[in-house]
Amino acid sequence: MSLRFRLLVTFIAIDITPRVAPAANVLTQHVDNQRTGAVLDETALNHASVRMRFHRLWTLFADAKIMAQPLYVSGLKSSACPSGCNVVIFATMKGTVYAYKADQRPRTQNDTLVWARYLGDPRPGGNDIDMWAVDDPWWGVLGTPAIDVVAGLMYVVVWNPDQQYRLYALDLLTGNVKMGPVVLQGSVAGTSFAGAHSGFVQTRKQRAGVLLDHGSVYVAFGGDNPGGIAGWLFVYDAATLAPKAVWSPTPGGRNGGIWMGGQGPAADGDGFVYLAVGDGEFDPAHQRFGSSVVKLELTSDGSGTSRLTVRDSFTPCEQALLDKCDLDLGSAGPLLLPHGQLVMGGKSGNLYLLSTSALGGFKPGFTLPSHACEVKRPLTLCSDSAAVEKIAGAKGHIHGGPVYWKGSDGQQRVYVMGEGDHLNAYTLVGSRLDGAHKLSGRWKPPAPDPHAANCSHTPDSWMAGGMLAVSSNGDKAGTGVVWVLTPANGDANSFRGVKGMLMALDAENVRKELWRSQKADLSDGPDSYGLLSRFTPPTVANGKVFVATGGDREELHQYCGTNRPTPDKYAKNYRLVVFGLTP
Numbered sequence: 001m002s003l004r005f006r007l008l009v010t011f012i013a014i015d016i017t018p019r020v021a022p023a024a025n026v027l028t029q030h031v032d033n034q035r036t037g038a039v040l041d042e043t044a045l046n047h048a049s050v051r052m053r054f055h056r057l058w059t060l061f062a063d064a065k066i067m068a069q070p071l072y073v074s075g076l077k078s079s080a081c082p083s084g085c086n087v088v089i090f091a092t093m094k095g096t097v098y099a100y101k102a103d104q105r106p107r108t109q110n111d112t113l114v115w116a117r118y119l120g121d122p123r124p125g126g127n128d129i130d131m132w133a134v135d136d137p138w139w140g141v142l143g144t145p146a147i148d149v150v151a152g153l154m155y156v157v158v159w160n161p162d163q164q165y166r167l168y169a170l171d172l173l174t175g176n177v178k179m180g181p182v183v184l185q186g187s188v189a190g191t192s193f194a195g196a197h198s199g200f201v202q203t204r205k206q207r208a209g210v211l212l213d214h215g216s217v218y219v220a221f222g223g224d225n226p227g228g229i230a231g232w233l234f235v236y237d238a239a240t241l242a243p244k245a246v247w248s249p250t251p252g253g254r255n256g257g258i259w260m261g262g263q264g265p266a267a268d269g270d271g272f273v274y275l276a277v278g279d280g281e282f283d284p285a286h287q288r289f290g291s292s293v294v295k296l297e298l299t300s301d302g303s304g305t306s307r308l309t310v311r312d313s314f315t316p317c318e319q320a321l322l323d324k325c326d327l328d329l330g331s332a333g334p335l336l337l338p339h340g341q342l343v344m345g346g347k348s349g350n351l352y353l354l355s356t357s358a359l360g361g362f363k364p365g366f367t368l369p370s371h372a373c374e375v376k377r378p379l380t381l382c383s384d385s386a387a388v389e390k391i392a393g394a395k396g397h398i399h400g401g402p403v404y405w406k407g408s409d410g411q412q413r414v415y416v417m418g419e420g421d422h423l424n425a426y427t428l429v430g431s432r433l434d435g436a437h438k439l440s441g442r443w444k445p446p447a448p449d450p451h452a453a454n455c456s457h458t459p460d461s462w463m464a465g466g467m468l469a470v471s472s473n474g475d476k477a478g479t480g481v482v483w484v485l486t487p488a489n490g491d492a493n494s495f496r497g498v499k500g501m502l503m504a505l506d507a508e509n510v511r512k513e514l515w516r517s518q519k520a521d522l523s524d525g526p527d528s529y530g531l532l533s534r535f536t537p538p539t540v541a542n543g544k545v546f547v548a549t550g551g552d553r554e555e556l557h558q559y560c561g562t563n564r565p566t567p568d569k570y571a572k573n574y575r576l577v578v579f580g581l582t583p
Helices: 003-013 047-053 319-324
Strands: 054-061 071-078 081-091 096-101 113-118 146-148 153-159 165-171 177-183 211-213 216-223 232-237 243-247 273-276 293-300 306-315 335-337 341-345 350-355 389-392 403-406 412-416 424-429 467-471 481-487 500-506 513-516 539-541 544-548 575-581
Touching (some): 081 113, 081 544
Antiparallel strands (some): 096 113, 165 177, 350 389
């Protein structure tokens, strides 16, 4: 793509005038490629306005559950917005991408629709990919897309009934297909990602958000694949969608999914990419990195051939335990902090603070006992001297990833909310997290009702914990807000019909709750938004908070085995819910 064309697209797509505030854009999962989750140009939402005037405003139609985080583009000019308008864009599990005017209350179902693009029938659900049937009946777009406002393109991956995944580049102005579809395919260590025969069944899930960095599109996969490797990472050229590289964290081994609770791979300014790997084979001598954090570099040999090279890694000392007991390190993704540090957590409940210049490798210090899985979280079984720091970050599984914010008091904070736990805020003191003086929010979900389960499985807590975002007007006092999406009536991993709750807390003192969508007893009220879409953070932009849902209502029920919901049991009224300030 020529420089002239890129500049032309920039002029058309973005309406910039000196009389308005800087454009607020959310173009990727958790806001930026460092995955901080922080929007720092929010001038309308602050402590006072949220306490007094924040409410549910309206809903936007969707044709299915929304698992990908909504994205946001300011000042988009198109035939539907000739003067430019702010647009919220989201994709559904049925394979449709919608772009709506973000600031206009709809009078009818589609009168604020800018465009919509259907990307073909979605892959149907089934026991092979959804053992609890919580995300049936469709599996179209699962991972959060990525937007390039300069090129005017949106990169999105869809799963179709022929078992293939396809990558598209959509025109940001119209939703038309500009490039693609490209079928994702490749092989590593003799294992093929996509079968060509009629009986092939794809079970790997494209849960992680898409990463767009340094002219390349990164697409990661996890999933259930007992017969071979589940973890894959594909790289495509952003300008042409030509394939660049394919990599697996467990080549020739087993498992090693890259899913990260929906978080996308992170990237630093030098082009290094960081990701977390789930349960799987660990054998560094053969480049197998199950239960590890991996630093990758996309390199070229000068002839046009690219490859992904592992530059560094970190593996917890309890790696064997994590793998044996499904204490998946890869349930959350890395958060890149300033000054060359990285923090992340997983199902162990621990937070690991690492140096990006020396992740630490693996230093064993743990012998797997016969009663290995009878352990409590967070794990404190070995010291993990390879990490800069290891602290007890949560009492339950951590999903999605922590978020980061620097306040008016100059303090840098990392926020995390494991399942069944409070929201915890840790302060960075020097180069370390102050685990001894963490501040915890007052609310945490109650213990699950053991009589609610219809199957043999009774959850320990309400999965998936808290999905987080932060907003502020720079570091101005009284503007920092931590936004939390969390289950309101059950475990969203093994039950359908779990309602969600949106909460707002003071970012400098998370013990101060500013607002919540549910009543004090967690029952519905005028601001309730419907069914939780687990792993999906809220999106904050220009005075509004956009919340993905799985519909507005459905019976709370646990399915198991071949017992799956019939169409009459599916959720009603799929939608995106818009919150903001009333006059």
